[in-house]
Structure formats: structure tokens, C-alpha cells
Amino acid sequence: MITITFILKDGTRQSIDAEDEANVMQVATFNGVRGIEGACGGFCSCATCHVYVESAYLLPPPAADEETMLTGTAALRTPNSRLSCQLKLGPALDGLVVRVPDVQ
Numbered sequence: 001m002i003t004i005t006f007i008l009k010d011g012t013r014q015s016i017d018a019e020d021e022a023n024v025m026q027v028a029t030f031n032g033v034r035g036i037e038g039a040c041g042g043f044c045s046c047a048t049c050h051v052y053v054e055s056a057y058l059l060p061p062p063a064a065d066e067e068t069m070l071t072g073t074a075a076l077r078t079p080n081s082r083l084s085c086q087l088k089l090g091p092a093l094d095g096l097v098v099r100v101p102d103v104q
């Protein structure tokens with residue numbers, strides 16, 4: 001089991017134990033995390049799953065298609081911006097903390 005913590009717009013934290021989800025966007029949308037839409041279903045074509053990675057995790061860098069979509073985020077893109085649908089779940093993500101942006 002992998003635990004992902006979302007920091008919501010109002011500052012509250014929502015921690016979820018993920019079991020069957022494939023990526024962080026699915027963890028959010030399947031568990032009712034407010035502020036992450038995932039409009040394209042995880043096909044890296046909408047940028048409505050934008051998050052800020054808060055914890056100092058060694059994540060693989062964004063692939064070219066994620067980089068392209070990150071140029072179109074509604075909220076300010078920062079160095080720790082990622083598309084949560086591209087963060088595939090695995091043991092390395094256990095304890096990951098992400099902040100939900102103000103807008104998607």
C-alpha cells in the first residue's frame with residue numbers, strides 16, 4: 001500500500017492509502033480530492049491534474065509530452081510542477097506529498 005498526501009487549497013491535508021490506482025491523478029479523482037480534475041482521463045492532454053510536489057522525492061523528470069502540457073497549466077508553473085497523471089504509482093512514491101493548485 002502506498003500513501004499519498006494531498007494539500008488542498010484551504011491548507012487541509014488529505015492522506016489516501018492507494019492500492020489499485022495506476023497514478024496520482026487516479027488516487028485523487030477516485031477518492032474525491034477536490035481541485036484535481038483529470039479531464040482527459042490521464043492521456044496527458046489536458047493539464048487539469050496539475051500538482052506541486054512538496055516532498056523532496058527523486059522523481060523521474062517529465063517526459064516530452066508532459067513538459068509540453070506543463071506549459072499550459074492554468075495555475076503558475078513552478079519547478080516542482082507535475083501532471084499527476086504522469087506520476088505512476090510504485091513503492092518509490094510512498095509518502096509523496098503534493099499541493100493542489102488554486103485553479104486547473
Ligand code: FES
Pocket residue numbers: 025037038039040041042043044045046047048049069083084085086
Ligand atoms: S489528466 Fe489530463 S493531463 Fe493529466
